[in-house]
Amino acid sequence: MRMVDIIAKKRDGHALTTQEIEFFVQGYTKGTIPDYQASAFLMAIYFQNMNEQERADLTMAMVNSGETIDLSAIAGIKVDKHSTGGVGDTTTLVLAPLVAALDIPVAKMSGRGLGHTGGTLDKFETIPGFKIEMSTKDFINQVNQHKVAVIGQSGDLAPADKKLYALRDVTATVNSIPLIASSIMSKKIAAGADAIVLDVKTGAGAFMKTDAQAEELAHAMVKIGNNVGRRTMAIISDMSQPLGFAIGNALEVKEAIETLKGQGPADLHELVLTLGSQMVVLAGKTDSLAEARHQLEAVMKNGQAIAKFKQLISDQGGDSAVIDHPERLPEAQYKIELPAKTSGFISSMIADEIGIAAMQLGAGRATKDDKVDFAVGIVLHKKVGDAIKVGQSLLTIHSNRADIEAIKQKIYNSITIADTAKPQQLIHTVITH
Ligand code: URA
Ligand code: CA
16 A cells, blocks of 8 residues: 555545555554655545545544553443533533442543643642542542542553644644544543543634534534444533633632532533433433433432542542632632623623633643643633623632733623623534434
């Protein structure tokens, strides 16, 4: 087989065989296929697309390019959740203990990454003492014993994806549905997922800016999952405004604690119940989404969900007293209110602009060597559709610097107050095939 022939075949719009796709992925991972051929090939895919079979083959070739995590020592169906990322997205912190409280195993591998706040790992690490490093053996033991564990992503999962993603970044080929879908799915499958729930975000703060794009990506991933034997479902959820009230690491941990107690913000509460119900169904506990939701609501009400979070924290060396005393979490030096300049209704809060403001306060990383300040961030008091009076606080800025005029201005510019406004719809679509 010659790479030049495979490039020509895709350039001319033909479908590739499983062997041709494997040849490319293996050769590129090993370094026998150079960047210039891989670049041309990615651009051919960008223009010519891939059919369902090719997408499944590309995904599995990337899974098999490196280490895969074997979770077969954990009894039951291991369901993973993936979010395409947004601002103030606290769902993993809530979902992991919530679903585990129903005795469903949650073996969660999470990352850090760049962004408005830290990743899920950073958020867990704001809990004093919480360790995210452990051997695969200890990870599996903890899930078997207490149903939930959280570990840092191994660097050796889907190395082909890592290399290809870096190349796509500099060859203008990131934005391709078959390439994005196979990239995301390969990492979930390599991490040992038997079934996958996808939260595809749409709107200003999301990777996919429109519902049409988000739906296309969601369908592509659901098809890949189901074609490679992993039951997969997706929802499209709103990311035009931040999720919940809190944006920032320790602030989001507090929000997660409140949500597990059934006292979280309405949108976050609804999102975790929607995603959680799908996880419960995929885990085979019931085939009714309504029954799944009912069970999740019950463990929020009877205290089992928050007890499971407490257990997870102490299992991983953390200070579980934060559950009852969230003031033990890192706290910022300054709390600065942002008063509304007019009365009316909030008609927009542009998620990515508010996210960047949180990052500028120090809550996230602009480059991978940046240090995250766990304490800082933003707590909204109002969401789109809410009424506000002049002088009333829109939000509180938690900062370790007093001089934040530019950030305040940026946040003001991202919020619009109008004479009328409707609440933003949270769940746009549910996709099961
Ligand atoms: N996230 C991924 O993991 N891969 C992509 O290709 C795009 C977003
Ligand atoms: Ca939040």
